């Protein structure tokens with residue numbers, strides 16, 4: 001019989017998390033006198049960004065968040081954005097602020113991300129939150145890596161004592177992913193484009209996280225039999241179909257567990273954005289989780 005791995009169904013788990021989040025909002029909002037608030041800011045007309053932002057707002061509405069929209073024109077200046085962020089930082093109905101990336105080239109991204117109050121930084125991109133993660137202190141953590149930890153935990157895949165290999169060193173995924181795994185007592189190897197013999201390094205992994213952003217690069221020869229394979233890639237092919245960084249058809253023949261694309265990490269990123277916003281809401285209201 002052909003080998004069949006456990007499929008880590010991020011879409012199904014995200015739906016479960018959204019149900020749990022909706023119940024929390026129902027229990028907490030009457031006590032706080034308001035629902036959680038997440039402001040999502042989109043600058044420009046990029047069609048992929050529009051779709052992602054629409055998905056985030058829909059998820060917010062579904063669970064009962066206050067989710068005001070800021071759709072700004074492409075010509076929006078750094079100053080315009082900074083004053084909007086100042087307003088939202090001071091707004092007691094807002095717990096989280098998300099500025100959709102990428103921003104237009106004329107906007108100074110670092111200055112924008114630095115201006116978001118760290119306790120409203122539900123993306124976890126502010127240096128204060130990155131520093132807390134490095135120090136192993138509590139803080140808001142980037143949605144994709146935190147969502148991957150949730151996916152592993154809910155699937156009952158152990159992390160402590162395992163060898164995790166993260167391919168990719170971005171500030172948004174690779175680096176925070178590595179630190180989260182390290183904070184959970186994994187032995188962590190971070191690989192990147194200059195790693196010699198990447199397949200050999202990847203084959204060390206009990207948990208392999210592919211976050212390199214190269215469509216379908218990770219094949220059978222990168223995977224230790226039985227390993228858990230997490231595919232963070234989301235490239236859109238010429239045919240409009242979403243492609244991961246992993247060759248799913250090859251990987252499924254050796255992996256013990258694997259995330260599909262679509263339906264794996266992507267929906268978990270959105271569910272975790274809502275979890276981060278709920279955490280910020282609990283912090284702002286002084287309530288504890290029901």
Ligand SMILES: Nc1nc(=O)c2c([nH]1)NC[C@@H]1CN(c3ccc(C(=O)N[C@@H](CCC(=O)O)C(=O)O)cc3)C=[N+]21
Pocket residue numbers: 051052055098099100101102123143234242261262263264265266267268269270
């Ligand atoms: N400030 C900021 N924070 C982000 O978290 C952020 C961002 N900017 N810019 C863009 C990336 C990308 N991202 C995704 C979220 C969900 C899916 C997702 O749900 N994907 C579905 C499929 C959606 C489709 O079919 O296009 C899936 O994989 O099943 C994908 C990508 C968040 N990002």
